[in-house]
Amino acid sequence: MESILVLTHTDESGSALTKHSLEAVTAGVELATGLEAPLTIGIVAADASALASTVANAGAKLLGVSGLAFAQPRFASDAAACEALCRTAQATIVLAPQSARFARVMAAVAHRLNGVIDTHIAALAGTDSIEATRWFYRQRIEAVVTRAARPWFLLLDSGTHAAYAGEAGNQRVEEIAVDLPALRTEVTGIRAPKQDEQTIRPDAKLLFVAGAGWTKKQPDGEIHADQAGKLILDFIRRSSASLGSSKSLVDQGGEGGSVLPFLTHMNQVGQTGSTPRHAKGLSTCCHGEEPHVVGWRFIGERRAISLDANCGWTRGKADVVYIADAFQVMAKLNELLNS
Amino acid sequence: MGTALQIVVCAGIVPDPLQTLEPTTGPNGPGLKNEMVLPAVLDPWAACALYEAAGLAAKHPGSKLWLVALGPKAKLQQVMMTVAQKVAFELVPVDGPIGGFPDAHSTAAALASAIEAISGLDRAQLFIFGGWESASRGAGVTLQLIGECLDIADQFFGVDQIDLRDDGSFEVLERVEGGKHQVSVCASAPAVLGWATGNLAEPRNNPQIGMSNMRTMMPALQRAKTVALEANSLEYISVSLPKQQRTTRVEKNMTPDEIAAELVAWIGKDS
Numbered sequence: 001m002e003s004i005l006v007l008t009h010t011d012e013s014g015s016a017l018t019k020h021s022l023e024a025v026t027a028g029v030e031l032a033t034g035l036e037a038p039l040t041i042g043i044v045a046a047d048a049s050a051l052a053s054t055v056a057n058a059g060a061k062l063l064g065v066s067g068l069a070f071a072q073p074r075f076a077s078d079a080a081a082c083e084a085l086c087r088t089a090q091a092t093i094v095l096a097p098q099s100a101r102f103a104r105v106m107a108a109v110a111h112r113l114n115g116v117i118d119t120h121i122a123a124l125a126g127t128d129s130i131e132a133t134r135w136f137y138r139q140r141i142e143a144v145v146t147r148a149a150r151p152w153f154l155l156l157d158s159g160t161h162a163a164y165a166g167e168a169g170n171q172r173v174e175e176i177a178v179d180l181p182a183l184r185t186e187v188t189g190i191r192a193p194k195q196d197e198q199t200i201r202p203d204a205k206l207l208f209v210a211g212a213g214w215t216k217k218q219p220d221g222e223i224h225a226d227q228a229g230k231l232i233l234d235f236i237r238r239s240s241a242s243l244g245s246s247k248s249l250v251d252q253g254g255e256g257g258s259v260l261p262f263l264t265h266m267n268q269v270g271q272t273g274s275t276p277r278h279a280k281g282l283s284t285c286c287h288g289e290e291p292h293v294v295g296w297r298f299i300g301e302r303r304a305i306s307l308d309a310n311c312g313w314t315r316g317k318a319d320v321v322y323i324a325d326a327f328q329v330m331a332k333l334n335e336l337l338n339s
Numbered sequence: 340m341g342t343a344l345q346i347v348v349c350a351g352i353v354p355d356p357l358q359t360l361e362p363t364t365g366p367n368g369p370g371l372k373n374e375m376v377l378p379a380v381l382d383p384w385a386a387c388a389l390y391e392a393a394g395l396a397a398k399h400p401g402s403k404l405w406l407v408a409l410g411p412k413a414k415l416q417q418v419m420m421t422v423a424q425k426v427a428f429e430l431v432p433v434d435g436p437i438g439g440f441p442d443a444h445s446t447a448a449a450l451a452s453a454i455e456a457i458s459g460l461d462r463a464q465l466f467i468f469g470g471w472e473s474a475s476r477g478a479g480v481t482l483q484l485i486g487e488c489l490d491i492a493d494q495f496f497g498v499d500q501i502d503l504r505d506d507g508s509f510e511v512l513e514r515v516e517g518g519k520h521q522v523s524v525c526a527s528a529p530a531v532l533g534w535a536t537g538n539l540a541e542p543r544n545n546p547q548i549g550m551s552n553m554r555t556m557m558p559a560l561q562r563a564k565t566v567a568l569e570a571n572s573l574e575y576i577s578v579s580l581p582k583q584q585r586t587t588r589v590e591k592n593m594t595p596d597e598i599a600a601e602l603v604a605w606i607g608k609d610s
Binding site for chain 1: 356522
């Protein structure tokens, strides 16, 4: 018989479980219900007991690892904490969010428990055996996998389940002692753009993708990178969208081309960038290569503004393509959003 | 800045990102159609790791750089003809299956064994570099498992920057959610660093570096150890291309005003 452990952690504030962790709890509840398996939730935090109320009514046993060392996301301490929780729970299936914090350690934890791991899980199914869906070759090939080996660790991509939202309650957390190794790494902080300069917003409904066409010569024979930058940033601020970019646009900075100074490789979507999940996506001035399509794999509704009526990537992949000058459209769009 | 480093970069080879991929199933499980004849490149994020490693080695005289790569010998040789012209390194090839479908645990064990077999490796100065995820399996676990196999207790992923200090400690910037970087300071090597894009551009081809690399590369390829990768109970139920065809409405005659108005309505609508 299977037994399920869901591992969770706190957000930056340390006062709440991350939304992604709560999504993993939902997956755990669903899986445990389907398999009629016992469910355990493990919490890694400075004070795990203080966070237990959020998941107290999930029908799970609660385990916690607490201490100042676990306030910081760090390989050595997080791996030790997760290992201790797994050894205590003795679960056959371990679910966890594919967050930066847990993606950093969970393969190592699986190795320490002689287990196996699969990551970037987009869906879980199966009745007789557990079947996990994930993508290969940067979201270009979809596969369903299963394993007989246990424990089987599965890291779940964000946005694949609703965040658990059960009623708050009281339940005792069993605190697990951790034998910490010597900690040679100290987390000294987070480096982030200023609040009004932050253009990457994972929770935004809309992803706006800027392509290399923004810094190419326009009909007057000139490049208008400054104007492009202003139009894009105005739109991002007014629509609260997240900003993505094609690789070619980001790379132009390193090649001495015209650049949009607020773009970094972190904005990049596609083959060597991210594949974010948003309800809607609007691409502008992107040209037709498969890497751009890859970056859009998990976008719900897709629209594009392009001057190329024959652009190959938009056909069959975008819902609507406007053949128009993005400079003109975005200027009007910003006017309307501002009014 | 006098510390000589020992940097091992783990890098796979993947189909050129512009190639059309089609899955097939053979006697050994899933693979890609015509996989052996598809143009291949060094895995993009691992390539970033290689360039960063070379940049770091250049700043620390006496440093040594190895490139450990697993793949069919013939394919490795083909890709290395280009990669060898970028930066100076010693190739440690492992002759094995190509592609993203073999199990990551077996892959990591094979690569860890190859690293352990490198003669004269000083663990106290050792950095294991690689891409934080590959463009094939894309699991982001192989490097971490290698670190565990080698008992390396400090690991960093999504790395964009490393700054080594005179006392041997180093500061690392790792990507975290929301377009931010987590800043950490580690006391010293050894450490595992899974790189994102880093900050360095792809070096220009340098035929002299290529000639120098080739002297050791060809003999290394000839004596590459052959490995078989166990499945570790991994079973593929299905492997398929996504059903991605949408009915696309192409609007050629709308004015910017009309398009903007339609987009505003669309953005405001709950999906």
